[in-house]
Amino acid sequence: MSTTPVVDLRDVHVVHKSRTGKLFRPDRVHAVNGVNISVSKGETLGLVGESGCGKSTLARVMVGLQPVTSGEVRFKGEQMKLNAAGRKKLGRAVSVVFQDPATALNPRMIVRDTLLDPFKVHGVLEPSEREKRVKELLDLVGLPQSALDVLPRQISGGQRQRVAIARALALDPDVIIADEPTSALDVSVRAQVLNLLSDLKDQLGLGLVFISHDINTVRYISDRMAVMLAGQIVETGQADQIFANPTHEYTRTLLSAVPSLL
């Protein structure tokens, strides 16, 4: 495992302006409140917390899509400026798999074009090499070559999520952030997608940030984990240790909830 983290957040704060501006709603939301967190190649960091605690905002910071109100975003030891060049650098090294592949994939694009897109956007590889790489990507995620010519609606939810994972792998990232990647899927395919992410992490030496509201899913996949509550990390450490000996009351509350089926 590399000693310098790929992404290292230091005392990061993100304050959103309220979306609605309704009466009696605060006009600002402190979505991320002083978070220190890092991820290195070859490890799975699980991030767990209830809906609205700031997980997705934090994920967007890690991939360079969300400016911070204060604090530092370090990429391979260097402080990043989130200008266009910084975002491009971070966006290439850190990619995201979202919750629902039905909305994350363009419904009018066949799988081949979806997978070619990152190469076009970043101007990477010659066209003939791109085709070869797209075929490799399908192999990596366990899809047949016949999937190249289909639209997202012609395949199952689990297969769509495999396509989204293949797209996230296209530019050979150092880190993948998977934000609730199994929540929109049938229970029967959730474990397969989790195992795929975990195998890819091992095979490619990736860093994986696995975000979920479900502590049992996080337990299943993570080496290290961080428990998030109201914009703050309230407990962090090796996943095994936290499960054996949770120190924060909120972690204990999450652990006492009914076990899920992944």
Ligand SMILES: Nc1ncnc2c1ncn2[C@@H]1O[C@H](COP(=O)(O)OP(=O)(O)OP(=O)(O)O)[C@@H](O)[C@H]1O
């Ligand atoms: N772009 C935005 N503008 C205004 N408020 C936002 C924005 N994004 C998130 N928020 C608010 O910030 C808080 C944290 O939201 P965030 O989506 O990061 O949490 P989450 O833990 O990922 O929740 P979920 O699992 O429901 O997506 C919430 O109160 C949310 O309403």
